[in-house]
Amino acid sequence: MVNATIYHRFSPNLTSNFTQKAVKILIVEDETGLRDSIEAYFDEVDCICETACDFNSALAKVSVYRYDCIILDLTLPQGNGLDIIKHLKANQYNDGILIISAKNSLDDRLTGLDLGADDYLTKPFHLSELKARVTAIIRRKSFNGNNALIFNEIYIDLAGKMVKINAQPVKFTRKEYSLLLYFIANKGKVISKNAIAEHLWGDSIDIADNFDFIYSHIKNIRKKLVEAGSNDYIQATYGMGYKFAEA
Amino acid sequence: MKLLAKYNWFNLTVTVIIMGFAAIIYYFTIRSILSNQVDKALLVEENEVFNYVKLNKHLPQVFKSNHQQINFTIARQPVTRQFIDTTFLDQKENELEPARAIISKVNVNGENYKILVILSRVETEDLIEVIFIITIGLITILVMALLIINRLILGRIWKPFYQILEQLKLFNLADHKPIHNVSSTIEEFIDLDQAVGAMTLRVKNDYQSLKAFTENASHELMTPIAVINSKLDTLVQTDQFTEKQSKLLNDIYGTVARLTRLNKSMLLLAKIENRMIRDDEDVNMKEIVEECLYQHEEIIQSLNIDLIADLQDKQLHTSKLLMEVLLNNLISNALRHNYANGKITITLQPQQLIISNTGKSTFDIDQVLKRFQKSNESEGIGLGLTICNQICDNYDFKLQYHYINEMHTFSVNF
Structure with a gap:
């Protein structure tokens, strides 16, 4: 894992001596599978994962260690995941938090986000979607939203939603841009x-309808x-x- | 027929019949009493004639009178003494009046005379008439009084019944409004009220637990689906697959996605029915329509559909999520049931939203609004329009379907 680096757009000098720091992620989920x-x-090489399978072990871990992002299930044995968010915020820990819950209840979602969670993902989800969301949280946390994403010759200004290749701007449509980010994550x-399909059109649209369109979007990006x-x-x-x- | 009307009808019929009989009996009684009196007066006259003849040995002189007439004629045949009904010629007014007469005989100096005393009954007839009018008046007044009293008393007595009925009419299973107790002093209504209250409570509880079951079942299903999904995502990372294997994997992916959508739709429906989605905010409908069209742009382009969108600004205080679901479903349907080179018209006005599309076949809207009903060629799960309808119900919008000029037209009136 080499070329994907994230750097602050206002301090481009960092890139030259930027040392790759591994991200630490805690997965709190009681369902083993x-x-x-x-x-x-x-x-991956640049990612350290730890896991917790219940409320108490999760609380023990977040009390001691800091994580770049915590993937948090809300319905846990021994307790409610929302209390872990409260604990983090009470101690002013700035860990990124992504709630994953089978309960697509708006109350939980709003409470979670109000308490300071960064995002909310409803089960079931695709792992690629989870990865994209976690990556986005870590990026936001590290650089306060003003950032750029670089993959070899591809430079993406996330704030301006602009893509440059070899310093030349290239115009992508909204879906193509979103898909490119998804791929890089x-x-x-x-x-x-x-x-x-779920990433581009959401889950309310019949997915099979859209397979042909994925191909044409990817063909366009590639071109x-x-x-x-x-x-x-x-x-x-x-x-x-x-x-x-x-x- | 309303209870009051039925009761009144019955009541009035009986009253009128009884009063009619009473009036008839009354009439004949009074008539016979008055006849008797007239007869007595005739007897008095007869007696006077007898006394006069006895005393003076000749017939009395006859004076003309308004109401009375006495005739003496020589009787050639034997005369039987009797009362008869006859007429009397009122010479002043020159008209015939009903009268009563007595035929009798008297012997004056050995000669038999027939006596005819006629007494006009016009006064008694007048009296009967007056009495009859008064009686009819009384009946009318009595009937009217009965009507009014019935109306007042029945209205008051049956008020609890109508209150209970009204509540039953408004009763909605999915509603959370309780049935209010209706106060009454009448035992039957207290019973009815309690029975209705107990019944609705039981029905509601059953319905709630059924819905809770649906919701819980859907929730519990989400976790295993999530595991399958994640295992699939992990599996495809592992190795190269043959074409056959990847076809199988694609099918599994597709089926899991379908299962997920079905489950999510059921959950969503349960939540909308329970009114558990309460994140109302100011929503710009125009933006939502535009976003929704953007989501569908590929299919619109690929089917080469002629899209005419006339969108005015419209703010609604609703749940953004539900409005997105509503529009997504309606627009998806308009596309799914369309054909290549077809047409879609979307009009957003302050009062209503109209989505119409060319389409293959007609359908029965009432059938489609039932759960899991869909046309044969539909790849949807059959809950889309049910969800739309429920959303509209929740916000008192009116969802209507018409087939106009060969266009399937759905309209939502805000």
């Missing part, structure tokens, strides 16, 4: 067409990247999905 999958998905992973002199990073993987990776 789900916890293992998330852990496996996040298990999930670099090296196979993203299924279902996950892409724009290549025409601007970038490498072609998007690979189709055996009819199932796409992967954004170094060639």
Whole structure:
């Protein structure tokens, strides 16, 4: 894992001597199957994952260690995940918090966000969506929203929603831009067409209707990247999905 | 027929019949009493004639009178003494009046005379008439008094009944308003009130637990679905797959996505019915329509659909989520049931939103509004319009469907 770096746009000098710091993530989830999958998905060179399977062990961990992002299930054995958020805020810990809950109840969602959670994701979700959300939280936390994302020759100004390739601006549509960010957040992973469709159109739209459109969006992104002199990073993987990776 | 009307009808019929009989009996009684009196007066006259003849040995002189007439004629045949009904010629007014007469005989100096005393009954007839009018007047007044009293008393007595009935009419299972007790001093109504209260409470509890079950079941299903989903996401990272394997994986992905949507729709429906979505805020409908069209732009382009959108600004104080769901469903439907090179018209006005589209087949809106009803070619899950309808119900909007000029037209009146 080398080329993906995040740096502050107002201090570009940092890039030269920027040392890659691993992000620490805590996964609080009582459902073993789900916890293992998330852990496996996040298990990368630059990411350290810890897990907690109940309220008490989660509370013990957040009392001692600081995390870049905590993936927090709300319905836990021994307690409510919302109390962990309260504990963090009471101690003025600035960990990023992403709530994952089967209860798509608005009350929980609003309470969670009011208490200071950064985002809320309803089960079931795709791991790629989770990864994109966690990445976004960490990015926001580290650089206060004013930041840029660089992947080799691709430079993305997140505040201005602008993409430059080799310092030349390239125009992407809203969906193409969103898809590009999604790919970069999930670099090296196979993203299924279902996950892409849900990311682009939400879950209220019949996903099967949109598979053909994914192809044309990706074709456009690829074309724009290549025409601007970038490498072609998007690979189709055996009819199932796409992967954004170094060639 | 209303209870009051039925009761009044019955009551009045009986009253009128009884009063009618009473009037008839009354009439004949008075008539016979007055006849008797006239007869007595005739007897008095007869007696006077007898006394006069006895004393003076000749017939009395006859004076003309207004109401009375006495005739003496020589009787050739034997005369039986009897009372008869006859007429009397009133010479002043020159008209015939009903009269009563007595036929009798008297012997004056060995000669038999027939006596005919006629007494006009016009006065008694007048009296009967007056009495009859008074009686009819009394009946009328009595009937009217009965009507008014019935109305007042019945209205008051049956008030609790109508209150209970009104509440039953407004009763809505999904509603959280309780049935209020209706106070009454009448035992039957107290019973009815308690029975209705107990019944609605029981029905509501049953319904609530059924809904809670649906909701809990959907919730509990979410976690295993999440695990399947995440395992699939993990699986596709592992290795190269053959074409056959990836086809299978795609099918599983698709099915899980379908299951998820079905489950989410059921949860959403339960929540809307329970009015658990209460994040009302000022929502700009125009923005939502535009966003929704943006979400569907690919399919609109690929079907080459002629989209005509006439959108005016419209603010609503509602849940943004629900408005998005409403528009998403309506617009998805308009696209799903459309054909290539078809047409969609979306009009947003301050009073209403109209979405009309060309489409393949007609359908019965009442059927479609039922859960899990869908047309054969539909790939949806059959809850879309049910959800739309429920959302509109919650906000007192009116969702209507018409088939106009070969366009399927849905309108939402705010």
